[in-house]
Amino acid sequence: MSEARSYPRHVKTDAGDIEFRLMSRADEATVLDFARALPPHDLLFLPRNISEPKVLVAWINEIERGAITSLLAVKGRQVVGCGTLVRDPHSWSPHVGEIRMVVSEDVRGQGVGRALSQETFALALGAGLEKLTVQMTVDQRGAIALFESLGFRAEGLLRDQVRDVDGRTHDIVVFGHDVARFQAQLEAYGVPGAVE
Template sequence: MIIETKHISSKSITWTLRSAKKSDADALAKLRRQIDCETEFLDRECGEGVLTATDFIQIIETDRLESGHLFLVAEHEDKLIGFTRCERKPLNRFNHQADFGICILKEYWGYGIGRHLISAVLTWADETNIEKVMLSVVEANESAIKLYQSVGFKREGLLLKDRKHADGRYHNTVLMGRMRSSG
């Protein structure tokens, strides 16, 4: 699915929110690798589960054609600085739900970009009749959990010792969901 491009001013920067394009594939592959190396809050370790530009082209094409898929990017001064994907579950019994993920370059944390990306995803989900948007987040990422809660996500579960990081420490994963309001 494709959304209308928006230019957003937030906390001293102006950036663009738009649908991903095939021409973004190289930049997305580099961006994802960089973000994976900047934080332990994501599922992958640095260099693990790499997606190539070809992989991103396939994902973008699928997401543009499927009404239950959304792939958005955040761009600042012609540079991709973050992205988000939301994908409706394909099985009939779970088709009212979609999985959501987001990542932003660390130097752009705190500018409100995540809140805008999430808002765009939730607006799209509501308009697409997706009743529930779900995500998982490492419990140590307290600022992300607070952000998700502020836009209507609720804690639904906790996976104990779900992640084991390279230093041998275990981390819990919080499962969160946001139901579409009925009014």
């Protein structure tokens, strides 16, 4: 298991300086503003509609309980992205974590999503997880390309899995990444801290 990561962390992107910090209850209003500014289709990345205040409160409760770790990508005072690592140590799959991520439209294509996904991946390594999953609708090609470039591979297709606000159903593709194998390869090459 890697050392625990410390926050805040700063990353230079084409969108400018981005601060990564852990989400807390104090972020509720700014995260709600971020979520409500997202296109409705982007919310299908997530199992719940985070633009609803009651869902956001439940999310923060899960962070405080320790079931979820959420990183905010902040530019200036504005949240421009959120990466979440979800794990359930009491389930049949305590070795598996799920990444949930969404990035503001105005910083897409500028390295923010890549930096956020790498940072979230590094959190998974630090947590000792052996496998990661991520899911998205099949038409979210930019996100699919991003996660494939990080070594995730398609493992399943769930037909008509989510319903958007207009009542249309969408297929979800599930990607997986063998974190344990990746970590072993890093250590074999003598670069265990490559993602730090």
